[in-house]
Amino acid sequence: MFGWEFPPHISGGLGTACYGLTRGMVQQEVDVIFVVPKMYGDEVQEDLSLISAEEVPVTIMEKDVHYYNEHFRYIEVSSAMVPYMDPEEYRRLHESTTTTTTSEDAIRWNQKMSFTGGYKGDLLGEVARYALIGTSLGHREEFDLIHAHDWLTYPAGIAAKNASGKPLAIHVHATEFDRSGENVNQEVYQIEKMGMEAADLVIAVSNLTRNTVIHRYGISPDKVFTVHNAVDFSEGDSLGEVKRYTPEKIVTFLGRITYQKGPEYFIEAAKKVLEREPNVRFVMAGSGDMMNKMIRRVAELGISMNFHFTGFLKGDDVPTMFRMSDVYVMPSVSEPFGISPLEAMRSNVPVIISKQSGVAEILEHAIKVDFWDVDAIADAIYGILKYPALTQTFRQHGKSEVFTLKWENAAHEVKKLYEPLIYT
Amino acid sequence: MRAICFYFQVHQPYRLRQYRFFDIGKNHNYFDDFANETILRKIADRCYLPANKMMLELIQKHGSRFRIAFSLSGTVMSQLQEYAPEVLDSFRELADTGCVEFLAETYAHSLSSLKSKTEFQRQVRNHVAMVEELFGQTPQVFRNTELIYSDEISDMVAEMGYKAQLTEGARHILGWRSPNFLYTSASSPQLKLLLKNFTLSDDIAFRFSNRGWKEWPLTTEKYVHWLKSLNKNEEIVNLFLDYETFGEHQWAETGIFDFMRKLPEQVLSNTDFAFLNPSEVADQFQPISPMHVQYPISWADEERDLTAWLGNEMQDEAFDRLYELEDKMKEVTDPKLQRDWDRLQGSDHFYYQCTKWFSDGDVHKYFNPYDSPYDAFINYMNILADFKLEIEKHLAGKSSDDPHAAEIAQLEARLQYLKSQVS
Numbered sequence: 001m002f003g004w005e006f007p008p009h010i011s012g013g014l015g016t017a018c019y020g021l022t023r024g025m026v027q028q029e030v031d032v033i034f035v036v037p038k039m040y041g042d043e044v045q046e047d048l049s050l051i052s053a054e055e056v057p058v059t060i061m062e063k064d065v066h067y068y069n070e071h072f073r074y075i076e077v078s079s080a081m082v083p084y085m086d087p088e089e090y091r092r093l094h095e096s097t098t099t100t101t102t103s104e105d106a107i108r109w110n111q112k113m114s115f116t117g118g119y120k121g122d123l124l125g126e127v128a129r130y131a132l133i134g135t136s137l138g139h140r141e142e143f144d145l146i147h148a149h150d151w152l153t154y155p156a157g158i159a160a161k162n163a164s165g166k167p168l169a170i171h172v173h174a175t176e177f178d179r180s181g182e183n184v185n186q187e188v189y190q191i192e193k194m195g196m197e198a199a200d201l202v203i204a205v206s207n208l209t210r211n212t213v214i215h216r217y218g219i220s221p222d223k224v225f226t227v228h229n230a231v232d233f234s235e236g237d238s239l240g241e242v243k244r245y246t247p248e249k250i251v252t253f254l255g256r257i258t259y260q261k262g263p264e265y266f267i268e269a270a271k272k273v274l275e276r277e278p279n280v281r282f283v284m285a286g287s288g289d290m291m292n293k294m295i296r297r298v299a300e301l302g303i304s305m306n307f308h309f310t311g312f313l314k315g316d317d318v319p320t321m322f323r324m325s326d327v328y329v330m331p332s333v334s335e336p337f338g339i340s341p342l343e344a345m346r347s348n349v350p351v352i353i354s355k356q357s358g359v360a361e362i363l364e365h366a367i368k369v370d371f372w373d374v375d376a377i378a379d380a381i382y383g384i385l386k387y388p389a390l391t392q393t394f395r396q397h398g399k400s401e402v403f404t405l406k407w408e409n410a411a412h413e414v415k416k417l418y419e420p421l422i423y424t
Numbered sequence: 425m426r427a428i429c430f431y432f433q434v435h436q437p438y439r440l441r442q443y444r445f446f447d448i449g450k451n452h453n454y455f456d457d458f459a460n461e462t463i464l465r466k467i468a469d470r471c472y473l474p475a476n477k478m479m480l481e482l483i484q485k486h487g488s489r490f491r492i493a494f495s496l497s498g499t500v501m502s503q504l505q506e507y508a509p510e511v512l513d514s515f516r517e518l519a520d521t522g523c524v525e526f527l528a529e530t531y532a533h534s535l536s537s538l539k540s541k542t543e544f545q546r547q548v549r550n551h552v553a554m555v556e557e558l559f560g561q562t563p564q565v566f567r568n569t570e571l572i573y574s575d576e577i578s579d580m581v582a583e584m585g586y587k588a589q590l591t592e593g594a595r596h597i598l599g600w601r602s603p604n605f606l607y608t609s610a611s612s613p614q615l616k617l618l619l620k621n622f623t624l625s626d627d628i629a630f631r632f633s634n635r636g637w638k639e640w641p642l643t644t645e646k647y648v649h650w651l652k653s654l655n656k657n658e659e660i661v662n663l664f665l666d667y668e669t670f671g672e673h674q675w676a677e678t679g680i681f682d683f684m685r686k687l688p689e690q691v692l693s694n695t696d697f698a699f700l701n702p703s704e705v706a707d708q709f710q711p712i713s714p715m716h717v718q719y720p721i722s723w724a725d726e727e728r729d730l731t732a733w734l735g736n737e738m739q740d741e742a743f744d745r746l747y748e749l750e751d752k753m754k755e756v757t758d759p760k761l762q763r764d765w766d767r768l769q770g771s772d773h774f775y776y777q778c779t780k781w782f783s784d785g786d787v788h789k790y791f792n793p794y795d796s797p798y799d800a801f802i803n804y805m806n807i808l809a810d811f812k813l814e815i816e817k818h819l820a821g822k823s824s825d826d827p828h829a830a831e832i833a834q835l836e837a838r839l840q841y842l843k844s845q846v847s
Contacts, residue, residue, distance in 0.1 A: 247813070281809075
């Protein structure tokens with residue numbers, strides 16, 4: 001499997017999902033070699049073998065490099081383009097000048113390459129170099145199938161397939177349309193399309209995403225399958241009961257503060273709720289390119305005594321935040337899956353999710369609204385806060401519902417999809 | 425006779441600690457004691473102590489002919505009491521010479537004059553009480569935070585009995601008129617106005633060590649020459665500076681102390697200027713005209729307006745939410761909450777939330793402990809949220825205590841009565 005990040009060094013849902021799926025696969029007795037661009041040494045290894053691309057000697061010929069450079073010519077030029085913004089690195093972006101080793105340098109001088117494993121700077125160059133590693137691994141390792149997670153790793157998956165002749169599965173956690181709305185980055189779109197076309201199997205995290213893959217990328221429905229994500233139950237369990245120090249009920253938004261996540265709808269709904277019920281605190285946890293604009297909007301509405309920004313949350317602060325919450329809202333404009341409502345439900349928190357999210361397909365015990373329907377969001381928040389019976393019902397059924405969504409089951413479905421590819 | 429009037433502003437805020445959402449309701453200590461102490465100690469050593477020593481020597485050397493004025497904010501006086509009491513001793517020594525005047529301002533170096541008359545006057549009274557206690561003087565002249573002034577403010581100041589107020593000689597207010605005369609408030613004519621000569625003041629305060637400035641290096645001789653070449657009819661030159669100019673904004677290495685040390689002698693021997701402090705200027709000169717100021721002015725930035733502290737969404741929000749608490753604060757009897765209420769009003773907290781510095785440069789950045797105005801705003805609002813909860817808790821405790829207290833008192837009275845019946 002090719003991934004881009006692995007716990008604990010994650011910036012969002014992708015790393016969490018890869019980890020969950022990998023563990024599920026191991027339980028299904030599938031041996032997994034998981035490749036990431038960079039390892040930090042404190043990754044959770046358990047039963048799988050984790051490989052850092054930095055440790056892989058480049059075994060390909062210089063002509064292959066030329067081939068890739070040719071192929072990714074458009075890639076190497078546009079180095080400032082950052083489709084996925086790491087919340088923390090977003091701030092530092094303007095100051096940082098990353099020096100990167102070019103593919104030629106790597107091969108000529110030390111036979112190994114270095115990666116940042118982030119989402120900034122020369123991202124496309126890094127994707128292209130990662131693809132070279134794909135070729136090397138394709139020659140070197142023993143395996144039956146290649147599984148690549150999201151566009152950053154598709155070129156590596158294709159390269160490994162070309163080198164080994166083994167089947168390729170690609171896993172679509174998000175598409176460029178989810179990240180950028182209609183203003184897609186053409187280069188990223190091309191890589192995604194190339195990956196989907198080259199793949200023998202495309203796994204989408206929801207029917208919503210499956211439709212995007214089929215209709216926006218023109219991929220044959222026959223090889224596109226939906227496997228919904230699941231939730232990991234172990235995380236944060238050591239925390240126990242979280243003590244709350246404020247008397248008010250807490251309504252939480254947790255995620256990157258970007259266009260995709262619909263933060264402005266949360267704010268407008270907060271204003272409406274506070275007009276009727278002033279004893280509520282709203283929390284927007286996370287950071288992102290729309291954060292400053294959101295802070296100004298909250299100030300302008302005059303609700304900042306009851307609307308708080310935490311910045312990017314790390315470690316135990318995330319489960320702590322969930323446990324402090326009375327309502328969790330995910331008003332995403334476009335969300336291929338959306339794992340965070342499941343994490344909230346696991347902490348006994350009722351959730352309000354947008355109909356435009358993949359997770360809405362599988363959740364029964366959640367309030368579903370259109371992301372743009374601020375009145376409906378406000379109504380739902382007010383209802384949950386005011387009518388304890390509602391909270392009780394959601395808690396009771398929500399938790400049991402969420403416990404059926406196991407990575408083990410998701411992995412089982414994935415394994416079943418593998419089988420025809422391997423045994424034919 | 426013509427006069428040079430020196431006034432130095434001495435101020436340090438209580439800087440806030442990093443206060444997260446998770447601290448709300450849990451942690452009620454809002455201030456970064458370590459930073460406040462370290463910064464104050466550093467400035468005491470680099471500026472306050474050596475500068476006070478120099479001023480004392482100059483006064484001793486020139487007898488009563490060298491006269492200056494200070495305004496110390498309440499927040500700096502409190503911090504000096506706690507972290508550097510020897511600085512207060514040296515100010516007291518200066519006060520004892522009889523050549524040094526201390527001015528009145530708001531205790532918290534606050535913007536309360538723009539919001540609430542009662543809060544403003546309460547803070548001025550507190551400040552004056554502190555000056556009286558520390559320096560044995562009752563201030564006669566008022567200076568508002570950042571020299572903020574308007575007709576409305578002048579009415580409040582006049583009502584409190586001050587004879588004069590200091591403010592900026594803002595160009596957009598003065599037009600063709602010169603700041604080098606005594607003016608009066610248009611709405612309260614009994615209040616005289618001393619206007620800062622911003623060119624000659626900022627030559628020392630901001631440009632002194634600027635090598636890109638065409639007048640660099642600024643020598644005492646050159647400066648005195650400028651004073652001499654002023655129009656002979658002009659009566660007063662008001663030089664209003666941050667005291668931290670000496671040794672802090674302009675490091676000792678720039679020669680700022682030597683410049684100042686030579687200045688009185690050169691002025692007294694080569695010009696017809698005398699040094700007077702603000703009260704004396706107000707007493708000895710005739711005002712030439714009233715000055716109308718409808719919208720508040722200040723001494724900050726090119727615009728000389730309030731936009732360094734108020735105006736963007738965040739600053740206005742923080743300001744409004746803060747003063748919403750004023751009515752409740754009138755009921756509060758807890759000294760810790762009263763102290764925090766003062767300290768949270770410091771104008772600096774709003775200054776850190778200014779978004780102008782994206783264009784308006786270095787001065788703002790230099791004094792700002794935050795990475796961005798957004799960080800400053802979030803931190804401040806988190807603290808304010810906790811502060812509000814604390815006020816509510818305190819008031820709820822008070823009112824719920826009261827019926828119990830009344831009941832106990834009643835029962836005790838009854839008990840006394842019954843006992844007296846028994847015996």
